[in-house]
Amino acid sequence: MNPRHIEFVVAVADHRSFTRAAEAVHISQPSLSHAIAEIEGSLGTPLFHRLGRTVSLTSAGEAFVESARLVLRDLSVLYESVKAVEELRSGTLDVAAPHASAAGLLAHLVGEFRLHHPGVKVRIQTSENLHDIERYVRTGRCEVALTVENVELPLVAEVVGREEHLVVFPPGTKLKRKPVKHADLAGLPMIVPTGVYEYYGGLALKISSPDQAPVVAVETESRQALLPLVLAGAGFTFLPRALAEGATRQGVVIAELAPPLRRDIRLVTRPGLLSPAAKVFVALARARQVGREKRE
Numbered sequence: 001m002n003p004r005h006i007e008f009v010v011a012v013a014d015h016r017s018f019t020r021a022a023e024a025v026h027i028s029q030p031s032l033s034h035a036i037a038e039i040e041g042s043l044g045t046p047l048f049h050r051l052g053r054t055v056s057l058t059s060a061g062e063a064f065v066e067s068a069r070l071v072l073r074d075l076s077v078l079y080e081s082v083k084a085v086e087e088l089r090s091g092t093l094d095v096a097a098p099h100a101s102a103a104g105l106l107a108h109l110v111g112e113f114r115l116h117h118p119g120v121k122v123r124i125q126t127s128e129n130l131h132d133i134e135r136y137v138r139t140g141r142c143e144v145a146l147t148v149e150n151v152e153l154p155l156v157a158e159v160v161g162r163e164e165h166l167v168v169f170p171p172g173t174k175l176k177r178k179p180v181k182h183a184d185l186a187g188l189p190m191i192v193p194t195g196v197y198e199y200y201g202g203l204a205l206k207i208s209s210p211d212q213a214p215v216v217a218v219e220t221e222s223r224q225a226l227l228p229l230v231l232a233g234a235g236f237t238f239l240p241r242a243l244a245e246g247a248t249r250q251g252v253v254i255a256e257l258a259p260p261l262r263r264d265i266r267l268v269t270r271p272g273l274l275s276p277a278a279k280v281f282v283a284l285a286r287a288r289q290v291g292r293e294k295r296e
Contacts, residue, residue, distance in 0.1 A: 006068045008035050013065045016054050073140030080275040089119040093277040096125045096136040096145035102265045104242030105161045120277050137268050143278040145268040154271050160285040161265035166244040170233045171251035179256035189217030189235030
């Protein structure tokens with residue numbers, strides 16, 4: 001089994017079709033089917049369920065593809081390292097990040113990276129679920145990630161920034177004072193993303209006494225729905241500073257919170273070799289963190 005055969009299996013898993021996978025890897029469909037059959041024969045077990053024109057992974061296939069992605073990622077790192085002398089004139093960098101959290105830092109880093117290496121394409125993988133971000137790096141789908149969550153070994157994480165959330169109120173809200181204190185939120189309707197209440201609302205509750213707590217009025221699976229809900233008057237929410245300040249153009253009222261709502265942003269990688277592009281991205285993130293620490 002050679003790397004090309006491993007690529008065939010991953011392509012079929014991604015496209016769920018032998019025809020579309022063959023187009024993606026630039027071979028004929030019969031040749032791809034024959035190669036997959038040979039791989040399954042050598043393994044002694046089917047990797048795919050054939051369901052008419054579509055296919056799905058068997059349990060053995062799922063195990064194969066998870067390891068195959070890591071193998072292909074490591075091979076890619078090897079090939080990219082050999083091409084390092086080309087000074088990053090081409091290639092791709094895969095980065096993972098949450099939809100909203102760390103968005104400001106991600107934009108700055110990608111912008112700076114592209115300014116110096118315009119020939120390298122950056123692909124950003126996002127998810128509503130912060131645990132997906134760790135999984136993207138662990139499985140080799142992405143090389144680096146930004147996250148606000150702790151990660152488990154063997155992944156490597158280092159603090160490269162800090163995220164501050166501001167309070168975002170519906171248009172026309174009259175505030176007693178700025179910054180807003182936790183006691184000022186007592187009894188007000190609050191909008192939180194499902195599954196992260198411990199941070200968005202729980203921190204406020206820990207700092208405040210129970211009778212000063214806001215009321216969870218809306219929980220939503222979609223972080224993209226937070227701002228529209230605030231604009232519609234459903235309640236207030238917390239957004240990263242960059243997003244909150246940008247939202248003022250739509251009429252919302254924003255304020256800092258005292259004490260502030262902050263958490264560290266971590267850069268996550270797998271141990272071992274990184275591609276030249278990932279090394280540059282990591283260096284940019286570290287340099288930005290050093291600059292921030294000096295300013296503080």
